[in-house]
Amino acid sequence: MNKIEQLRKQFPILSREVNNRPLVYFDNAATTQKPEAVIERLRNYYESENSNIHRGAHFLSQMATDAYEQARKTTASFINALHPHEVVFTRGTTESINLVAHSFCKKFLKPGDEILISAMEHHSNIVPWQIACQEHQANLKVIPIDRKGELIISEYHKLLNEKTRLVAVTHVSNALGTINPVKEIIEAAHRKDIPVLVDGAQATPHMPVDVQALDCDFYCFSGHKMYGPMGIGVLYGKEKWLEQIPPYQSGGEMIKDVSFGKTTYNDLPFKFEAGTPNVAGVLGLEAAINFISETGHDTISSHETDLLQYALEGLKNFDGIRFIGTPEHRAGVISFLLGDIHPYDAGTILDKLGIAVRTGHHCVQPVLDYYNIPGTIRISFAVYNTRQEVDTFIKGLATVREMFG
Amino acid sequence: MTTIKEKEQKIISDFEMFDDWMDKYNYIIELGKSIPPIKEEYKTEKYLIKGCQARVWLHADYQDGKVIYTADSDALITKGIAALLIEVLSGQPPKEIVDAGLSFIDEIGLKEHLSQTRSNGLVNMIKQMKLYALAFQKM
Ligand SMILES: Cc1ncc(COP(=O)(O)O)c(C=O)c1O
Numbered sequence: 001m002n003k004i005e006q007l008r009k010q011f012p013i014l015s016r017e018v019n020n021r022p023l024v025y026f027d028n029a030a031t032t033q034k035p036e037a038v039i040e041r042l043r044n045y046y047e048s049e050n051s052n053i054h055r056g057a058h059f060l061s062q063m064a065t066d067a068y069e070q071a072r073k074t075t076a077s078f079i080n081a082l083h084p085h086e087v088v089f090t091r092g093t094t095e096s097i098n099l100v101a102h103s104f105c106k107k108f109l110k111p112g113d114e115i116l117i118s119a120m121e122h123h124s125n126i127v128p129w130q131i132a133c134q135e136h137q138a139n140l141k142v143i144p145i146d147r148k149g150e151l152i153i154s155e156y157h158k159l160l161n162e163k164t165r166l167v168a169v170t171h172v173s174n175a176l177g178t179i180n181p182v183k184e185i186i187e188a189a190h191r192k193d194i195p196v197l198v199d200g201a202q203a204t205p206h207m208p209v210d211v212q213a214l215d216c217d218f219y220c221f222s223g224h225k226m227y228g229p230m231g232i233g234v235l236y237g238k239e240k241w242l243e244q245i246p247p248y249q250s251g252g253e254m255i256k257d258v259s260f261g262k263t264t265y266n267d268l269p270f271k272f273e274a275g276t277p278n279v280a281g282v283l284g285l286e287a288a289i290n291f292i293s294e295t296g297h298d299t300i301s302s303h304e305t306d307l308l309q310y311a312l313e314g315l316k317n318f319d320g321i322r323f324i325g326t327p328e329h330r331a332g333v334i335s336f337l338l339g340d341i342h343p344y345d346a347g348t349i350l351d352k353l354g355i356a357v358r359t360g361h362h363c364v365q366p367v368l369d370y371y372n373i374p375g376t377i378r379i380s381f382a383v384y385n386t387r388q389e390v391d392t393f394i395k396g397l398a399t400v401r402e403m404f405g
Numbered sequence: 406m407t408t409i410k411e412k413e414q415k416i417i418s419d420f421e422m423f424d425d426w427m428d429k430y431n432y433i434i435e436l437g438k439s440i441p442p443i444k445e446e447y448k449t450e451k452y453l454i455k456g457c458q459a460r461v462w463l464h465a466d467y468q469d470g471k472v473i474y475t476a477d478s479d480a481l482i483t484k485g486i487a488a489l490l491i492e493v494l495s496g497q498p499p500k501e502i503v504d505a506g507l508s509f510i511d512e513i514g515l516k517e518h519l520s521q522t523r524s525n526g527l528v529n530m531i532k533q534m535k536l537y538a539l540a541f542q543k544m
Binding site: 019342343344345348349352359360374375399403404 | 426427430431434458459460479480481482483
C-alpha cells in the first residue's frame, strides 16, 4: 500500500458512499475532512479531560489548562511565531480578521486614511474593512488583478502611500488558487512602515508558513481548512501590535482586575480571549497540526502538486474548458467553466455521481465580476486525494457535457 | 379542468417510468426547454428570484380568473424544475395555487432540491408563485 492510501485510511469519512457511489471529495477549500487523530482528540477531551480552564484549582481544570496552553505552543511553532502569546485563538479566519479590523482600526485608523486590500479577497477580508472604513471615515483601496488571476504588483506599489494604514491580502486565493508574493508585498509595505495582515486560510493546509520569515504583522487561519475541527482559528499578531490595540470582546478571562470604576486588561493573549474558549477545538487543532507535521509538508506539497498537474493536464484537453485563473504559482485549487454549461447544472450532476465540488461565487463576487461570469466550478485538493479520483471526476465531466453540451 | 392534484399525479406516474436518476434529469432538462418562453422584457432584476445560485426569472399574468406563469433560468436543471412547477400551477385559480401542498416534489425524488443549502431556489420559486397568486386572489 502506498503512502497516500495509508493516509486515506486515517479519514473515516472517505470510505463512505454518496448517491451509491464512492465519495470523491474535491471541496477541500471549503473545509477538509478530519483524520481519526483529530476526531479522537475531541472525543477524548470530552470523555476524560473536560473542565473549564484558567480558573479552577482542581485537577481537571489544571490538566485542561495545561493542554490548552501546550496547544498554543504547538500552534506557535507551527507558524514559527516568536512567542506563544502572539497566538490568539478565535473562531476562525473570519473572526481573526474582524478582530484586527475592529481593534486595530479603532486605535489607528483616522479620517482620510486608507486600508489597502486586493481584488481577489474573500468576502471576509473585504467586508470588515469596509465597515471599519465607514466607521472611521477612511477609504478602502483595492490592488487590481490581471487576466491570469495574479495581483498587479506595479499597481500595488503605486497604491501604497503615506495615508495607507494597513495592507490586508490573501496568501492564497480560494477562488483562483493563486499564491501571492506576500513576502514582497510585506517588504514594500514595511519600507513605508505600514503593517500587513495576511489571510492564510488557504495557505496553511498546503505549505509551511513562517511568520517571522514573512515578517507579517498579522496572520489569520482556520482550523477546519487544515484537517482540524470547525469553530477554531488563529490570529497571529506581532507582540508590539497586540500590545497596542484594544480588546475586541470583553467579559471574563480578558481582565486582570475589575471594579466598577476601572478594569485592567489581562496580559497577552488573554486580553483577546474573552469568555470560555473552545478548548476542545484548540486541542483538535493541535492534533491537526501534528497530523500535518507527521505527514510532512514535503509529502503534502509534492503530492498535491502532482494532483494539480495531473488534473490541469486532463482538463486542458477537454472540449470547451475555460480556466478561471491561470496563475504561475498555484496551490490546491482549480476553477473553470465548461462551455456554456451553468456551474450549478454541472455541480448537481457531479453530486449525483458522488463527486463533491464547489459551484457558485465562492464568496469572492468581485473576482467573478472582473471575469464577468456567474460563478465557477471549483475543485480543490487535500493530501488524501488521488489521481484515480481525478480520473473519476473527468469522466463525470464527460457525463455533464453529454447532458448539457 | 384538470386540477392541481391531477397534474401532480400525472407527473408522478411519468416519473415512475424512470429507473435511473440520469433519465429523470434528462427529462427535467427537456421539459425546461419545452415551456413557453418568458418575454425578454421580464428578464430583469425586478422578476429575479433571490437566493438562487442560478438566476431565475418568474412572471405571472392573471387571465379569466387563472394565473399564467412564465419563467426562465440560466441553469437548465433550475429551468426544468421551474417548468415542473409551471406544469402543475399555471392556468389554475389563485386560491388553488395558494392552497397547493405540492407533495409531488417529494414523491418524484426531488426532495433534495427543497433543501436550503441547494440554493437552487425551488423553495423561493414556490414562495414567489404563491405570492403572485395571493395578490391576484385579493384583486
Ligand atoms: C481565503 C479565505 N479567507 C477567509 C475565509 C473564511 O474562513 P472561515 O469561514 O473559516 O472564517 C475563507 C473560507 O472560505 C477563505 O477561503
